[in-house]
Amino acid sequence: MFVELIATLVAGVAGAGLVMLLNRLLGGRLPRWFAPVAAGAAMLLTTIASEYGWYDRTRQTLPESVVVAQTVESRAFYRPWTYVVPFVERFVAIDMASLQTHPEQPGLRLVDAYFFGRWSPVNKLPVIADCVELRRAALVDGVSFEADGAVKGITWTPVSDKDAIVSTICGAG
Numbered sequence: 001m002f003v004e005l006i007a008t009l010v011a012g013v014a015g016a017g018l019v020m021l022l023n024r025l026l027g028g029r030l031p032r033w034f035a036p037v038a039a040g041a042a043m044l045l046t047t048i049a050s051e052y053g054w055y056d057r058t059r060q061t062l063p064e065s066v067v068v069a070q071t072v073e074s075r076a077f078y079r080p081w082t083y084v085v086p087f088v089e090r091f092v093a094i095d096m097a098s099l100q101t102h103p104e105q106p107g108l109r110l111v112d113a114y115f116f117g118r119w120s121p122v123n124k125l126p127v128i129a130d131c132v133e134l135r136r137a138a139l140v141d142g143v144s145f146e147a148d149g150a151v152k153g154i155t156w157t158p159v160s161d162k163d164a165i166v167s168t169i170c171g172a173g
Contacts, residue, residue: 001119008046015042048081054118055088065097066114069168090117094127094168107132109169110139131170134159 016039023030059068074089075082098112108130115123126139135156146152159166 004047004050007050008043011046012039012043015039051118052085052087055091058116059091062093063095063097066093066095067168068092069094069113070164090115090120092116092165094165099169111169113165127165127169128154129166129169130156131166134161134163134166136163136166136169 016035019030019035019038023034055071062068068091070092071088072090073086075086093114093116095112095114098110100110102108108128110126110128113125113127115125127136128139129136135158137154137156139154161167
């Protein structure tokens with residue numbers, strides 16, 4: 001975040017500097033207000049480029065075993081350009097290298113899910129998916145696994161066959 005702030009400030013100085021240089025080359029024919037407007041425009045464009053580039057930059061740093069399951073796009077009235085082209089503000093990634101199954105429960109799959117947000121720390125959460133009954137649950141304290149493969153203490157969330165997280169987990173392996 002700090003680096004993006006510095007980049008935005010540098011873009012503003014560069015935008016104003018270019019206009020002042022152009023004004024000098026033109027013999028002072030540009031209006032005085034043009035430099036601060038150029039600085040503001042450069043800062044705004046830098047911020048927009050940073051917002052739209054965040055998802056691709058973050059996704060490219062993920063290991064090959066991590067698959068993006070779901071993205072959440074953002075639109076806001078104070079960012080009118082997002083109504084034309086929304087940007088990805090959050091996404092869920094599944095670490096397929098962490099995929100675990102149990103011989104007694106072949107329809108259940110356990111993975112680590114990572115929740116990424118534009119200005120948020122990354123959160124890791126173990127998720128269990130029932131590929132047969134189309135449901136999923138986050139594993140939290142109080143969950144126990146029995147010797148026969150049964151899972152106790154889970155609050156299941158029923159999902160449709162179009163659920164991105166369950167589709168990604170169940171489509172693997």
